[in-house]
Amino acid sequence: MTKLKLGPLADDRPAKLTIELPASVHRDLMAYAAALAAETGGPPCAPEKLVAPMIERFMATDRGFRRHRPKGS
Known part of the structure; x- marks a missing residue:
């Protein structure tokens, strides 16, 4: 599996x-959230949580x- 550019999301x-x-x-x-969840072992996050990172x-x-x-800055 290819490593995604985003890691775990900060709260x-x-x-x-x-x-x-x-x-x-x-x-x-939505597909990226699912791939990130599979890579990090967590539940899929809401797509809007991916935009800022x-x-x-x-x-x-x-x-x-x-x-x-x-x-x-």
Whole structure:
């Protein structure tokens, strides 16, 4: 099995954000939640719990964004 980019999700205080996603993206989030649960041995999480860690991971690995990000952030 291929190792997923996301690991166990941190229980962090959320900020409320409402977005609309295409149905195909929602299906993929549900499939990712199931794959993550199989990899970590836990129950599948709600798809909306994956969005923030995925965006965080994306921004952390985006070299262009890191160049423009304020120092100390």
